[in-house]
Amino acid sequence: MACVIAREVRDGETVAVGTLAAIPACGVLLAHFTHAPRTTVIIINHPDYWPFGGGSKEFYDFAQRGKFDLFFLSGGEIDQHGNLNLITVGDHERPRVRFPGGAGAAMLYYMPRRVVVFRADHSPRVFVERVDTVTSPGATPPDVVRPGGPWKVVTPLCVFRYDRQSAGLVVESLHPGVSREELGRRTGFTPAYDGVTGVTPAPTHAELEILRTRVKDTVARTYPRFATTAFAH
Amino acid sequence: MPVRGHVGSDYERLRPEFRVIPNPWSPSERIMLVPPIAPDVALIHAIAATADGMLLLDHMEDDALLAQASRAVVASTERIVAPEELRRGDGVILQGIHVTALVEAPGGARPTFVRGVSPVDADAIHEYVAAAVDDATFKRYLDRYVYG
Known part of the structure; x- marks a missing residue:
């Protein structure tokens, strides 16, 4: 997933990674250490990659001005229309499941130019037909300022592309070894394909080497537990 | 205060105190206003x-x-x-x-x-998270660290 995310980072852009996003942090750093050396990398609360002096307000104000080219979000539920749910499942007043809450996700899905949605587990419980509560909608009415929005959804099984025309997710590529049958079985909606669905390029030896050394050491500064467990091989 | 985004999400339904108005400086667009949080x-x-x-x-x-x-x-x-x-x-x-x-x-x-x-005490936070799962374990946690 980190390698797939790295490919979405373009050199020279301003790319930000928010809270609880260790995998995007790895992907962005991998890109920065390889093809995107001139990218401005922002990783929340990282001692070397957090340029804001005034706490999170400065970060949110920066984001509201549309200064991020690429940002990352996740969802407790994610649906076929690119809607994200970070609040509750079931009756909102007496929820069956309570997620951490939207925080800035109802703004951060609008203002960065491209938002990559990531989720480290791919199951019908997460990838649902329709989210119960819409924290962050895939599509919005035309009279709302929205310079950016959903771009890709990256999971351990596949990459979805957000199609603005149909306001829905389309499978861009299946990861090596994943069949359409398996993806269908592990997704709560029927995945849409178009003529160009391919196979995700596997990580290269060189990419893995950088991930397991320089990237691992760098993310350990903000995600110490992740760094000690996720790179075991 | 005004915030970007939000309009078109369920926050409009769930948070009636969040108001959506035409942007006074650009009336063809709608923008959300949220009230300030003022802790006691x-x-x-x-x-x-x-x-x-x-x-x-x-x-x-x-x-x-x-x-x-x-x-x-x-x-x-x-x-x-x-x-x-x-x-x-x-x-x-x-x-x-x-x-x-x-x-x-x-x-x-x-x-x-x-x-x-001083650094974060990760073990203590994990202990808290584990204790907070239900009332009985949380009461034991409070008895030990707060009331004890």
Whole structure:
């Protein structure tokens, strides 16, 4: 997933990674250490990659001005229309499941130019037909300022592309070894394909080497537990 | 205050106090207004403080903002220092006018960290998370660490 995310980072852009996003942090750093050396990398609360002096307000104000080219979000539920749910499942007043809450996700899905949605587990419980509560909608009415929005959804099984025309997710590529049958079985909606669905390029030896050394050491500064467990091989 | 985004999400339905209005400076677009959060009391732990309530705070946290939003601010601090020493410290300074009460309480932020002073106690936080799962285990946690 980190390698797939790295490919979405373009050199020279301003790319930000928010809270609880260790995998995007790895992907962005991998890109920065390889093809995107001139990218401005922002990783929340990282001692070397957090340029804001005034706490999170400065970060949110920066984001509201549309200064991020690429940002990352996740969802407790994610649906076929690119809607994200970070609040509750079931009756909102007496929820069956309570997620951490939207925080800035109802703004951060609008203002960065491209938002990559990531989720480290791919199951019908997460990838649902329709989210119960819409924290962050895939599509919005035309009279709302929205310079950016959903771009890709990256999971351990596949990459979805957000199609603005149909306001829905389309499978861009299946990861090596994943069949359409398996993806269908592990997704709560029927995945849409178009003529160009391919196979995700596997990580290269060189990419893995950088991930397991320089990237691992760098993310350990903000995600110490992740760094000690996720790179075991 | 106005916020970008949000319009078109379920926040419009779930949070009636969030208002959607035409943008006064660009009436063809709609924008959301949210009311300010005004806590009765903010509890803040400072890296250092002067005796009259000037605080040295972590520049990566939102404590100064929180203090300015709250009706009353109770600050604790690792140590009381002279004003000239405070100004040399690494962090942001919050003037004493925002602070209602101050107490010297070294270690007062545990198990969370104080930048440049003490690290996060990850084991203690995991213990709290495990204890918070149900009322019985949480009561045992409180008996041990709060009431004990």
